[in-house]
Amino acid sequence: MNIYVLMKRTFDTEEKIVISNGRIEEEGAEFIINPYDEYAIEEAIQLRDEHGGEVTVVTIGSEDAEKQLRTALAMGADKAVLINTEDDVEESDQFTTVKILEAFFDDKEYDLILAGNVAIDQASGQIGPRLAEKLNIPYVTTITNLKIDGDTAHIERDVEGDVEKLDASLPLLVTCQQGLNEPRYPSLPGIMKAKKKPLEELELDDLDLDEDDVEPKTKTIEVFLPPAKEAGKVLEGEIDDQVKELVSLLRNESKVI
Amino acid sequence: MNFELSKEQEMTRKMVRDFAEGVIQPRTIEIDTKAEFPADIFDQMGELGLMGIPFPEQYGGSDGDTLTYAIAVEEIGRICGSTGLSYAAAVSLGASPIYYFGTEEQKQKFLVPLAKGEALGAFGLTEPNAGSDAGGTKTTAVLDGDEYVINGEKCFITNASFAKTITVTAVTGKDDRGKNIISAILVPTDTKGLTITSNYDKMGVRGSDTAEIVLEDVRVPKENLLGDPQKGFKQFLYTLDGGRISIAALGLGIAQASLEKALAYAKERKQFGQSISKFQAIQFKLADIAMEVELARNMVYKAAWLKDQEKNFTKEAAYAKLFATETAFRAANQAIQIHGGYGYMREYEVERYLRDAKLLEIGEGTSEVQRLVIARQLGC
Ligand SMILES: Cc1cc2nc3c(=O)[nH]c(=O)nc-3n(C[C@H](O)[C@H](O)[C@H](O)COP(=O)(O)OP(=O)(O)OC[C@H]3O[C@@H](n4cnc5c(N)ncnc54)[C@H](O)[C@@H]3O)c2cc1C
Ligand SMILES: Cc1cc2nc3c(=O)[nH]c(=O)nc-3n(C[C@H](O)[C@H](O)[C@H](O)COP(=O)(O)OP(=O)(O)OC[C@H]3O[C@@H](n4cnc5c(N)ncnc54)[C@H](O)[C@@H]3O)c2cc1C
Numbered sequence: 001m002n003i004y005v006l007m008k009r010t011f012d013t014e015e016k017i018v019i020s021n022g023r024i025e026e027e028g029a030e031f032i033i034n035p036y037d038e039y040a041i042e043e044a045i046q047l048r049d050e051h052g053g054e055v056t057v058v059t060i061g062s063e064d065a066e067k068q069l070r071t072a073l074a075m076g077a078d079k080a081v082l083i084n085t086e087d088d089v090e091e092s093d094q095f096t097t098v099k100i101l102e103a104f105f106d107d108k109e110y111d112l113i114l115a116g117n118v119a120i121d122q123a124s125g126q127i128g129p130r131l132a133e134k135l136n137i138p139y140v141t142t143i144t145n146l147k148i149d150g151d152t153a154h155i156e157r158d159v160e161g162d163v164e165k166l167d168a169s170l171p172l173l174v175t176c177q178q179g180l181n182e183p184r185y186p187s188l189p190g191i192m193k194a195k196k197k198p199l200e201e202l203e204l205d206d207l208d209l210d211e212d213d214v215e216p217k218t219k220t221i222e223v224f225l226p227p228a229k230e231a232g233k234v235l236e237g238e239i240d241d242q243v244k245e246l247v248s249l250l251r252n253e254s255k256v257i
Numbered sequence: 258m259n260f261e262l263s264k265e266q267e268m269t270r271k272m273v274r275d276f277a278e279g280v281i282q283p284r285t286i287e288i289d290t291k292a293e294f295p296a297d298i299f300d301q302m303g304e305l306g307l308m309g310i311p312f313p314e315q316y317g318g319s320d321g322d323t324l325t326y327a328i329a330v331e332e333i334g335r336i337c338g339s340t341g342l343s344y345a346a347a348v349s350l351g352a353s354p355i356y357y358f359g360t361e362e363q364k365q366k367f368l369v370p371l372a373k374g375e376a377l378g379a380f381g382l383t384e385p386n387a388g389s390d391a392g393g394t395k396t397t398a399v400l401d402g403d404e405y406v407i408n409g410e411k412c413f414i415t416n417a418s419f420a421k422t423i424t425v426t427a428v429t430g431k432d433d434r435g436k437n438i439i440s441a442i443l444v445p446t447d448t449k450g451l452t453i454t455s456n457y458d459k460m461g462v463r464g465s466d467t468a469e470i471v472l473e474d475v476r477v478p479k480e481n482l483l484g485d486p487q488k489g490f491k492q493f494l495y496t497l498d499g500g501r502i503s504i505a506a507l508g509l510g511i512a513q514a515s516l517e518k519a520l521a522y523a524k525e526r527k528q529f530g531q532s533i534s535k536f537q538a539i540q541f542k543l544a545d546i547a548m549e550v551e552l553a554r555n556m557v558y559k560a561a562w563l564k565d566q567e568k569n570f571t572k573e574a575a576y577a578k579l580f581a582t583e584t585a586f587r588a589a590n591q592a593i594q595i596h597g598g599y600g601y602m603r604e605y606e607v608e609r610y611l612r613d614a615k616l617l618e619i620g621e622g623t624s625e626v627q628r629l630v631i632a633r634q635l636g637c
Contacts, residue, residue: 188306
C-alpha cells in the first residue's frame with residue numbers, strides 16, 4: 001500500500017503562548033507534531049506493517065519542520081517530504097495549503113492519505129476534506145477505527161461521542177481522531193536510523209506553482225488571546241439568597257441569561 | 258564553539274521526556290514509598306533502546322553517544338531519581354566496562370542482553386571496609402585450574418538483585434612492587450555460592466535496588482576475567498570516570514525538576530496579598546538555582562562531549578559530578594523552602610528530590626573524593 005500522511009508542525013498549546021504584533025511569538029514556544037497527526041502517523045505505520053508498502057510523511061513549512069519529520073521517520077515512517085515555502089509564501093491559509101498539496105499529489109500514486117482531524121493551532125479541520133475534494137477521492141473524517149480489506153476500508157468514526165460505522169473504497173482520505181490508536185514513542189534505534197532515511201525537500205517551483213497561485217483567499221484581521229481568567233467569586237449566606245444573587249449576576253454582570 | 262544539540266539529541270530528549278512524564282511520573286510517589294524496583298518500566302526502557310544508547314548496533318546498542326545518554330539520564334532523573342539511578346548504574350557501571358574492556362566473546366555473551374534491555378547490569382566494587390578507598394578491596398579471586406574461586410563481600414550494589422551478571426572486583430595477585438592487583442570478573446548471578454540480599458532501608462532513591470553480596474567459593478571460568486589482568490584498577494577508574502558523567506546528569510535532572518517546581522509554586526502561592534515570587538528573598542533563591550542548573554548543564558554536557566571526542570575527561574567528569582550533584586542538593590533544599598510547609602509533604606515531591614539528591618553526593622565517589630580526583634589532576 002502506498003500511504004501518505006499529512007503532518008503539521010504546531011506550537012504546543014499546553015505551553016504559554018505570547019502574541020506580539022498580531023503574530024504568535026515563535027521565540028521560546030515549544031513546537032511539536034500536531035497531536036492528531038501523530039495518530040495518523042501511528043495508524044499509517046501499523047497499516048504498512050500489516051499490508052506492506054510504504055509510508056511517506058508530507059509537511060508544508062520551513063526548515064524547522066525537519067525535526068518533526070525526522071521524528072515521524074524515527075517512529076517508523078519510510079520517507080519524508082518537506083515542501084519548504086519559507087522563501088515563497090508570506091501569508092497562507094487553508095486554500096494555500098490545499099493548493100500546494102493538490103499539486104504535490106498530482107503525479108503521486110496513493111491508496112490512502114491520512115491526516116489529523118484538526119491542527120491544534122488553527123483548528124480549521126479543513127485540509128483533509130478540501131484536499132480529497134480536489135483529488136476527487138472519498139474522505140471520512142474523525143475516524144476512530146480503520147481496517148483495510150482489499151479495496152475496502154471498514155471505518156468507525158466519532159460522531160459527537162457516538163460511533164458511526166461505514167465502508168469506503170480506496171483510494172481514500174481519512175482524518176484521525178483521538179482513540180484511533182496509542183502513538184508510539186520513537187525508539188532510540190529509530191531516532192538514529194531516521195537520519196539515514198530519505199527526506200526530500202521541495203519548493204513551489206518544483207511543483208510548478210507560483211506565489212500568485214497560492215495566495216490566500218482569506219485575510220486575518222486580528223489575532224488575540226482569550227481574556228485572562230478572573231478570580232472566581234464565592235457566594236455566601238442562605239442558599240435561597242445565594243441562588244438569587246447567582247441568577248442576578250448571570251443576568252446583569254456576565255449577561256449570559 | 259557550538260552549543261547546539263544535534264537533531265538526534267533533541268529528539269531523544271523529547272522522547273525520553275514524554276516517556277518519563279507519561280509512564281514514570283504517575284508512579285513516582287509509589288515507587289518511593291513502597292521502595293519497589295519498577296521492573297516493568299525498565300522493560301519498556303529496554304524496548305525503546307534506552308539501555309543501549311552509548312553502544313554500537315553490533316552489540317545490541319542504539320548507536321548513540323555519551324551526550325545523548327547523559328540527556329536521557331537527565332530527563333529520567335527530572336522525573337524519578339530512583340529510576341534514574343538504576344538506569345545510570347545499569348548502563349555506566351553494568352554494561353560499559355564490558356564494552357570498554359571485554360573480548361568480542363564477552364561482549365556478545367554479556368553486553369548484548371544488557372544493551373538490548375533484556376537483562377540488567379550491576380557493578381560490585383564497594384565492600385564493607387573498602388568504600389572511598391577502593392584499593393583496599395579484600396575480596397579475592399584465586400585461579401584454580403580453569404576457574405577463578407572468588408571469596409568476599411560486597412555492599413551497596415545497585416541493581417544486584419535484578420541482575421543476570423555482576424561485574425565483581427577482586428584481588429587476583431600481587432605486582433612486582435608487592436601491591437595488590439585488582440581485577441574485574443564477570444559473575445553470573447545464578448552461580449553457586451553467591452548470595453544477594455537487599456534489606457537496606459534507604460533515605461532516598463528507595464525504588465532503586467541496592468544489595469549486599471556474599472561470595473563463598475564462587476567458581477567462574479577464567480575467561481570471565483574482564484580486560485587486562487594487570488590493569489584492573491586502572492580499568493575501573495576509567496569506568497568510574499564515565500559513570501560520574503551519568504550521576505552528574507542525574508543530579509542535573511533533579512536540580513532542573515527542583516527549579517521548575519519551585520518557580521511554578523512561587524508564582525502561584527500568594528501571601529501578604531501577592532505572589533511570593535514578587536518577594537526579592539524568593540527571587541534571589543530562584544535566580545541562584547536557575548544559574549546553577551545552567552552551569553551544571555554546561556559542565557555535564559562538556560564532560561560528555563570530551564568523552565565522545567575521545568579526549569581526556571577525568572577532571573571534567575569530576576567537576577561535573579561534584580557541581581551537578583551539590584547543585585541538586587541545594588536546589589532541592591531551596592525548592593522545599595520556597596514551598597514552605599507544603600514542601601515538607603511527600604505529595605509535593607520536592608522533599609523526595611532532596612532525599613534522592615543526597616545519594617548523588619555519596620555514590621560513585623563522594624564529593625570529597627571528587628575533590629581528591631580534581632586535586633590530583635591539578636598535580637597536587
Ligand atoms: C544507594 C547506593 C548505591 C550504591 N551503588 C553502588 C554500586 O552499584 N556499586 C558499588 O560498587 N558501590 C555502590 N555504592 C557504594 C558507594 O560508592 C560508596 O558508598 C561510596 O563510594 C562511599 O564509600 P563508603 O560508603 O564506604 O564511605 P567511606 O569511604 O567510609 O567514606 C566516609 C566519609 O569519609 C570521607 N572520606 C573517605 N576517604 C577520604 C579521604 N581520603 N579524604 C577525605 N575524605 C574522605 C568520605 O568522603 C565520606 O564523607 C552505593 C552506595 C549507595 C548508598
Ligand atoms: C510538620 C509541620 C508542623 C506544623 N505545626 C504547626 C502548628 O502546630 N501550628 C500551626 O499553626 N502551624 C503549624 N505548621 C505550619 C507552619 O508554621 C507553616 O508551614 C509556616 O509558617 C510556613 O507557612 P506556609 O507553609 O504557608 O508557607 P508560606 O508562608 O506560603 O511560605 C512559602 C515561602 O515564601 C516565603 N515567604 C512568605 N512570605 C514572605 C515575605 N513576605 N518575604 C519573603 N519571603 C516570604 C517563606 O519564607 C517560604 O519560603 C506546621 C508545619 C509543618 C510542616
